[in-house]
């Protein structure tokens with residue numbers, strides 16, 4: 001098995017990455033600390049070890065990607081995560097984003113639609129230290145009715161529409177952050193569910209995500 005080592009060099013590169021995303025506008029110290037605490041190179045192929053701390057998305061198994069650190073930080077900051085919150089994440093991928101949420105003290109429920117990727121990630125030894133993350137194989141459009149409602153919902157793939165079932169699984173006062181498809185780019189949205197059940201919508205910058213697809217694979 002591959003030996004995971006977090007050297008001074010890796011930590012130094014991670015510090016530089018923090019400086020980069022801070023300059024790009026991430027200001028929440030708890031979000032920056034979470035990224036500093038997670039050895040991102042563990043989530044990538046050893047061949048990418050030297051570039052793991054560049055602020056870029058990289059390929060992982062099954063043709064999917066680990067999001068760019070700035071994007072992870074941006075979505076996490078918008079979600080305003082507090083300790084013990086129940087968070088539903090759509091698109092487990094490498095589980096890097098799930099670990100960022102767990103670092104912030106959240107209870108994470110994450111869904112992946114690709115069986116092989118789900119198995120691969122669930123068996124990745126390093127993330128077992130985060131026992132506040134639960135992994136599910138399924139279609140994120142359906143959410144997790146058994147565990148609903150959630151304080152927060154985070155979609156990490158480009159959603160073609162705002163999934164109505166997910167809005168229903170949000171607690172009153174809760175928030176959902178998602179990249180909503182608009183052609184080749186996606187507009188980041190934050191939707192807040194008011195106590196009376198109505199919704200507020202705020203739109204932010206454009207990003208580029210892999211598509212959120214229906215059904216399982």
Ligand code: SAH
Pocket residue numbers: 064065066067090091092093094095096097098111112113114117138139140141156157210211212213214215
């Ligand atoms: N959060 C991930 C980023 C993953 S990329 C990370 O930190 O690495 C988006 C992921 O969403 C892909 O793994 C893709 O397979 C998954 N996905 C796409 N549509 C989905 C759906 N309907 N339900 C669950 N996962 C989905």
